[in-house]
Amino acid sequence: MSEKSKYIPLKELDIYILSRQLSAFAWGIYQRLDFQSRKIWGDQMISSMDSIGANIAEGYARFHFLERIRFYYISRASLSESVDHWIDLGFERKIVSNEEYKEIKIISKSLQIKLNHQIKIAYNAKDKNSSK
Template sequence: MNENAHQSFTELEVWKKTGLLKNEVYELVKTFPLEEKFRLTDQMIRSSRSINSNISEGHGRFTYKDQLHFCIQARGSLSETYNHLIDALDCRYINGEQLTYYKTKIDEVERLLNGYISFLRNNL
């Protein structure tokens, strides 16, 4: 059973950091051209939200194995979000400095997420 069962997912540092990233991505895509609303903008919002959603859903599962599965899904969504940011750079919706800024945020979230994944693996 999860030792963190008494703790809400909202108390997890990794969930808090992914929430900040999600919010920043949401603000960023508001600057994209309107024709991207149902393309890149939507994809970026969905992938960044998916990181938080998977962490919270995994936290609500009973076993470490289930929690691990959802955290690995979250890591995939984190990579997807970074890929979309690279697409935004390629389309010239953001510049290199902005991409570097978001990459730093993504790296921080990835470190926290990898730490949480290691914790879960060690408790299998």
């Protein structure tokens, strides 16, 4: 199998697909907020949630392993900010429904595991290239 045939387009990458699912959930929540709730909670929630996929995309497009890993770490931090802080806060304030909360937690757990795996793959590829 050639190196070129191993390339997975961004839109088919599991971590990117999951990040977009989270963004879609977040957007649904954001759209129903009134102006005050958007200003106080929603703008920061949607910004951090959308940052997850944006950093995956940017990292995936980077050639150098350490740059790629750096963006995956930023994405993982944005995931934590989004779900562990903003979504939890929204749930406590009854902005996020119980069903939305559960689904977001399921998706985010899967994404966190897959992001950790993607980081490990990038480190292994870096180490493999370093030993040549």
